[in-house]
Structures are given as C-alpha cells and as structure tokens.
Amino acid sequence: MQPVLKLENLSSFIGPFHIVQGVSLDVFPGEAVVILGRNGSGKTTTLRTIMGLLRVASGVIELAGETILGLPAHQVARRGVGYVPEDCIVFNFLTVKENLQIAMRKADKETYARQSYALDLFPDLKKAYSRYAATLSGGQRQMLAIARVLQNDNKIILIDEPSKGLAPIIVERVGEALIAMKNSCTLILVEQNFPLACAVGDRYYILNSGRSVHSGSVAELAQDVQLQNRFLSIGS
C-alpha cells in the first residue's frame, strides 16, 4: 500500500542550527501515527519541515507518492496537508462561524458536511457559533483550530500538542474527538501527554536528537516500560 506521507532521511535547519538530522517515517491511509520524544528532539520541527516552513538540507517528503519538497507552505496546505500548530492561533476578530468560513478551501456540499461533522465532534463550538474567537476559552480555541482543518478535504492532518496548556477535563474531550476523527482521516499527532498519545495513536515513531530512532505499535509501547524509560523518560 502506498503511504499517504513518506519522509525519508529528512534533514532540516532552523537558521544555522541543524535540528532534524534524519527522520524517516511512513503514514498509511486511515492511520493515526504519534511522534514521541523528549523536549527538543525535533518533533515540532519535523512538522514545520513537512509544511514547507524550514530549509530542507536533504531527504524526501512525498504526499501520496508526489514530492512536496521545496513547495511553499500555502501550496503544501492546498495539496491536502492540514496543520494545527501548537499555539492553535485562531482569528480573534472573526466569529467561530467566520473562522470556519475563512479556512474553507471549497464551499461545496462535502465541505459543509465535513464542517457539520466537525461541529458534532465539538458541541462547544456549536454553542459558540456566533461568538468571536477572542471570547473562547483555551480548549474551545483548540477545538476550533482542529475543526477548521477537519472541514477541508485533507489527505493528512498534522496536529502539534493539542493538549498543551489545557485542563485535564478538556484534554479528555479533545482526546475523545481525536479518537473519533481517526475513522475519517489520517493523522500525525505530536504529543507529550503519553496517555493521550496511547489512546489516539495506532503506531508511533520516537525521535531523539533529531533522528527517528524507534517505531512500532502503540499498544506494544504502552507495555514496554523499558523502552519508555530509555527514550521518553517516563514510567518508573
């Protein structure tokens, strides 16, 4: 089966700093892949490199068999890569409805159906539909950022630390939505919250010092305390 997204020995820089030094991964249709690793291991930088925001030194980035290496970020997005960055910026001067509208790549029946599905996933947004994004809570802003990406016909969605800064009860709700999303899209999730990553992910890749050093099934990782201690410094 052809992977939706394929990274091969990817290497990229932030200014003069060589952050991603050899990341390889494959994401297959319908999968939820989690990228794990300690702080500074290059998880967010990998996502930003996929999005075309950073200078790539070498490697391969293929989306559904076609290279997207060197494309500007807006073209990567138009090719079908949805990105929810960790700061989950929404447009404060727009209402929830308008935030969804401005992010629509097409205004067709399918997009509205997907928007409706996204709103079903996040009932809080439905209630706040006419409110300005500036008045939303942190959790609602995160939900809006995800819903905005979900309504488009994306081949893959990259989500960076959706639990960051959220209260445990909100993390639970976002987690439930991400699990439900797995049925309808392909996901890459960067997450520090290990229980959430385990609940959402099918497979994992561990990054260490900018390199992908381990991969496998999330179910196996959840059982392997030694591996968790070795690469993630969690567990006892």
Add this chain to the structure above:
Amino acid sequence: MLASLQKRLHDTVRQGVFHPQFHFLAYALLGVLLLLPQLTGLVTVGLFTRIFVLAVFGMSYDLLRGYAGIINLGHALFFGGGTYIAGIVFANYGTSPSMLGLAVLGTTAYAMLAALLMGKIAFRGGNVVACAMITLALGEIVRQIAESWRAVTHGADGLTFPIPMMFRDRVALYYYALAFMVIMMLALRQFIMSPTGRVLLAIRENEQRAIFLGYNTASYKLVALQVAGVVCGWSGVMFALTSRFANTELLTVQQTLNALLVTIVGGTGTLYGAIVGTAFVQLAQHTLLGLRGVHPIFERWLLFFGAIYVFVVLFMPTGIVGLYQRFISHWLQPVKPR
C-alpha cells in the same frame, strides 16, 4: 458577563465607526460639510478641500498599515506620481475633461505597475522591517528620477500647470473633493468587508496561520498594495487640481510619514481615523500658524506637532477614533455578527 463585555468591545472595534449608531453622526457631519461653503469664506473652503484630498491619501495608507499590516515607507511615490502625471498631462496636452480622464488612466496604470514591482520585491522575504526598508529605497529611487528628469518634471523647481475649467471654481472643487473622499471611503470599506479584505485582516493578525490555511499571503498583500496605490494615485491627481503645482517634495518620505502620522493620530485600522487625523493635523496647523501674530513661537508650529505626536503615541495608541470608541462603547448595543 465578561464574555458579553468582550463581545461588545469586539463588535465596536471591528465595526469601527461603521457601527450603525455612528451613521447618524456621519450623516450630520456630511450635512454640515455640504453647507460649509455657504457659511464660510474661501480660505476655509480651500482648507477643507485639502483635508478631503489628503484624507484619501491617509485612508490608502491605513488600508496597508491598519488592515494588511504592511509598513510602506515609499507610499508617496503613488501620491506624487499621480500629481506629476496630472500636471504633465495638463501642461502638455491641454485641460479638456478628456485630459483629466487621460491623467486618471495614466495614474491608474502607473500606480498598478509601481505597486506590482514594489510588491514583488518587498514581499519576497515576508519580513516587515525588510519590507519597510525596500519600499523606502524604491520611493527614493522614484524621487531621484523625478529630480533628474528636469525636461519633464522641472526638477526641484517644480511644475506649474493649468487645470480643467470645471475645477477652477473653488467651491465646485470643494464639492468634487468631498464627493471623491466619500466615494473612496465607501469603496475602501467595501473592499475591507469583502472576502479578500477578511483574508488581509487574517494576515495582519497572523500571517503564518493564514499560510497554513492555504492562502498565498504575498498575493493578497500585493492586491492590497495595488488597491492602496491606485487610490493614493487618484488622491495625487485630486491634489494636482487643488495645488496646480507639483514638485519633488511630494515624493519624499516626509509625505509618507505625514500619511503615517494622520493614521496614528486619527486611529489605525478604522478608515475614518485617517479622515479625523487629517482634519486634526490640518486644522491644528492652520490654527497654530494663525497665532503667529500673538507670539513668534507659533511660527515653529512643527515643535507643537512633535509634542502632539509623542503624546498620541504614548497616551492614545488607538488614536482619536479609538479613544472615542473606548469612551462610548458602553452606550452601544452590540451588532449581530453577519
């Protein structure tokens, strides 16, 4: 409670003085302006004509700075270019109304081309400071060309020219300038409210987020620069009709800074702010100069202006319109979002 207050504040800020409850104020002001030539002398009529024309210059700058988040330090090249094109056409080809059409068409073509070149160069890096420096350099290049091309522009001496008969009457010109300002304000408002305008606001708020949504932000900024450039060029043509004179001063960075200052004083990102700011600056300048007889210090009116600008930047960062909105926002009913 907090959400309700925030919503009302956002309604007010977003709607600016386009809020329906401001309409009454706007109509009342328009009524006064329509009657003004009957109530005052030609000096005041001339002053207000200048305010209307420079307000359009300020609004075009506000579209860039206040709505698209672009700092253009070469904006005067559109304004001065419009004045020069009109002057050159009237001086060399006559003053029939069709020549005005030619001047407007020439200015439109010049402004679109200049904005295209400027945008293609300045928006390459996506850096605000680099954009400001590049536009400053481009503006200076155009000024240098005008300065050196003496056969056409008469260099630093300036170009004096006649204007079409229909604009020679000061009162008629006042009404043309008023109509020009109102039409430009409505057109720019429509542009801002359009889907393209919304994307520009999104770019101003967070350019990278807009890129992630698939928007080619450089193209949108280029559209904004072209619209602002053309409107600014037209205000230059109108300025030609009021001044009957063009010199390279109109192309200097000082002209751009004047536009920047009126938007700061009036209120950035409101459109109306540029009108209020221009009126404030022009009326203050006129009043201070009028006090020369009282004390010679008023001849140095720029000193007072410097103090006013420092005061506004420090204590009224949202300008006169912003301050007004803050004080009266609690009187307003929230507007239902569209």
